[in-house]
Amino acid sequence: MGVGKTTIGSLVAQKLDRAFIDIDEEIEKQYNMSINEIFAAHGEKAFREIEKQTIRSFCEQPLKVISLGGGAFMQPEVREICLANCFVIYLEMSWEEWKERLDLLIDTRPVLRGKDLKEIEELFYKRQEAYAINHSTLTVGSKSAEEAADDIIESVKLSEDLR
Numbered sequence: 001m002g003v004g005k006t007t008i009g010s011l012v013a014q015k016l017d018r019a020f021i022d023i024d025e026e027i028e029k030q031y032n033m034s035i036n037e038i039f040a041a042h043g044e045k046a047f048r049e050i051e052k053q054t055i056r057s058f059c060e061q062p063l064k065v066i067s068l069g070g071g072a073f074m075q076p077e078v079r080e081i082c083l084a085n086c087f088v089i090y091l092e093m094s095w096e097e098w099k100e101r102l103d104l105l106i107d108t109r110p111v112l113r114g115k116d117l118k119e120i121e122e123l124f125y126k127r128q129e130a131y132a133i134n135h136s137t138l139t140v141g142s143k144s145a146e147e148a149a150d151d152i153i154e155s156v157k158l159s160e161d162l163r
């Protein structure tokens with residue numbers, strides 16, 4: 001969550017001249033509500049179901065750069081759909097670096113609401129096991145979004161060359 005998938009993914013799409021799809025944004029358009037409002041009105045379970053369906057519909061279309069929401073990969077079916085149809089890149093950050101970003105995220109990521117720092121740290125580490133299942137890992141660290149986007153393009157080109 002909040003590692004920069006939307007920011008960096010949109011740059012990758014621009015640089016590769018591909019369509020960019022942000023799954024959270026697509027869900028917000030379908031409901032005409034913000035993610036916060038969807039969680040409040042329908043609950044997380046309903047959000048996860050629509051998230052899975054939305055991911056399925058876009059992942060089966062080729063030639064797109066797709067940014068998932070932060071918790072999407074926790075669903076085994078989402079992992080299966082993405083790994084079978086897409087080149088899946090995990091953007092990784094250390095806890096020490098990521099927690100400095102919390103102020104930017106706290107108001108717009110409802111899963112953080114009501115949690116103290118210890119609980120957020122537990123969630124951060126709990127998610128890493130699922131995120132580790134991917135085709136390529138990029139450590140974002142202190143890289144700018146531009147640098148991270150360029151690194152992703154290099155890694156995609158390398159994987160194409162190796163095919």
Ligand SMILES: Nc1ncnc2c1ncn2[C@@H]1O[C@H](COP(=O)(O)OP(=O)(O)OP(=O)(O)O)[C@@H](O)[C@H]1O
Pocket residue numbers: 001002003004005006007008024067068069070071101104109140142143144145146148
């Ligand atoms: N490389 C970067 N360096 C510094 N700040 C960044 C970087 N990438 C993104 N940000 C900032 O971090 C915040 C979260 O970014 P973004 O929304 O792209 O994350 P995300 O991974 O898409 O989040 P989510 O998991 O909720 O979809 C934004 O305020 C964004 O401007």
Ligand SMILES: O=C(O)C1=C[C@@H](O)[C@@H](O)[C@H](O)C1
Pocket residue numbers: 001024035068069070071072108109110111
């Ligand atoms: O990390 C998460 O569980 C989430 C991240 C956001 O991208 C949104 O998908 C939503 O706020 C849930």
Ligand SMILES: [Mg+2]
Pocket residue numbers: 005006007022024067068069070
């Ligand atoms: Mg995002």
